[in-house]
Every structure is written in C-alpha cells, then in structure tokens.
Amino acid sequence: MAEIAPRQCFYGRETVEKILPAGATALPWIHMARGPQEGRVALVTGASRGIGRAIALRLGREGAAVLCASRSSRPGEGTVEELRAIGVPCAGLAVDAGDPDAVRQSCEAVLRDWGRVDILVHCAGISRDNLLLRMGDEEWNSVLRTDLDSCFLWTRHLCRSMLKGRWGRIIAIGSVVGLVGNAGQANYAAAKAGMVGFIKSVARELAPRGITANAVAPGFIETAMTAALGEGVRRAALDSIPQKTFGTAEDVAAAVSFLASEEARYITGQVLAVDGGMTMVG
C-alpha cells in the first residue's frame, strides 16, 4: 500500500487571485460568490469520489469555497480540479481523516489560510464486512477510526471557528445500517450509530451559538463502495427498497445542501434518511 503523507495541502487560489482587481484585499471567494452559500467555507472529508465528491460539487456550485479532504487528494486532479474548472475557490488536503496528528495539522493549515470553516461535512468512510465471529481487531478498529473517530477529530478542531462566527453547519454522513443494523456489518453499524449519538450531543452543546449538527443516513447509493457488492446482495437490497431503485450520490448531496442552508436553521440533532423508504419499513 502506498505510504500516506500525514498532511499535504495544495490550494486553488492563484487562479482566483488573477481575476481580483489590483490591490483588492477582500477574501477571494467573496468576489466569486453566487448562490445561497456565497461567502461560506465548506470542508468535506471523503471528497475524492462518490457521495463526498457530489457534496463538494454541489456546495461549490452554490457559492461556497470548498476544501476537499481524502487520502488520495493530489494536485491537479480529482474533485479539486473539477471545482477549479467551474471557478470554485478550493483546496485539496491529502490526509487520513482518522489520524489525530494529521487532522490537527490540516485544521491548523486550513484556519491559517482560509480563516474559518462554516460548513463541515463528515463523509470519509470505509466498510470492512465480516460476521462477528470472524471479525478481526483490524477490521473493527479501522472502520471505527475512519468513520467515527474522524467526526470527533475534525469537529473538535473546527467548531471553534464556527463558535467565533456564531454560525455553523456540521453534517455527518451516517447510514441506515447505523439505524437498523446489518448482519456482517457490526463494525460499520456501530460506527454509524455512534455518529448519531455524537451528532445529537454536539447539536445540544452548540445550539445556543447558531450552529446546527445533523446526520444524513443514506440507504443503498450507487458508488464505488456498493459497486463491489455481489449481484445477490444488490437484488436483495433492491427488494427491500419501497421505491425499487437505488439512490445516487446527488440525492444525498441534495439533502446535505438543504441541511447546510440558511432555511434549515431550526433543524438540529436530526437524522434524515435518504433511502427510498427503506427504513420506513425497517
């Protein structure tokens, strides 16, 4: 496996700075602003592909500057390059989302260079499925670390800037599996259920300061994560979905967009299932 650097940042501001009027001192993305998230800074973990990519692109199209964190972020490629191509101020952070030191360093760099983070979306996630009796320590620990520890680490560092601004949106991408469980996914279900408890607690702590914290619980969404599943599993999943179709990453991004909006200011501590009705009958 390729070695993962603890932290590498690359930024897309040069392009933006070129279009600023000479001598302008205001933050560059304010000049690029359009849409409901204008002037906001969003950070999305797990933004390199799938659901995180769709969320990053959606928030970028809505006017936010978008910082994309994942282990495979590389300058000049991936989501950051897509954002740059449509004129969104952006940056890539090559970071293991569950590594405490790397997350601390990344957050320090982000706050130094971008001033604050207003919208934090936890989307980095992995699954390592196995039946309980066969599940090894590594399968348990790696999933808990990537899916759950990461929420704590990024939120702890970045909520301070939201507190200062008295505005913030924290959104965790959980799973319906965290609500109803799933055989062979005790690690993943525990991590996603833990996210819900974490989000509800954070929501209570930060509510008086204009910060909301919510979770989105996707059902079966067509991404690389689900493409790896066998035909039998996919058929069984389809049978359990009242809408009889799989969801898309854009369906999840639409829910995140709403929860991140000003209109959702009175919604906090909630879990919004995006699952074609799957858990409604669970």
Ligand SMILES: NC(=O)c1ccc[n+]([C@@H]2O[C@H](COP(=O)([O-])OP(=O)(O)OC[C@H]3O[C@@H](n4cnc5c(N)ncnc54)[C@H](OP(=O)(O)O)[C@@H]3O)[C@@H](O)[C@H]2O)c1
């Ligand atoms: N697809 C579904 O049906 C579904 C359903 C319910 C919930 N979800 C949740 O939605 C989220 C995204 O899922 P997806 O289907 O889009 O998965 P995906 O296509 O496998 O993408 C996972 C993302 O997480 C990043 N990631 C994984 N480990 C990381 C680490 N240690 N540090 C930083 N980034 C890491 C990956 O980037 P790198 O590999 O570059 O690090 C990638 O950007 C996950 O939390 C997943 O549990 C998905």
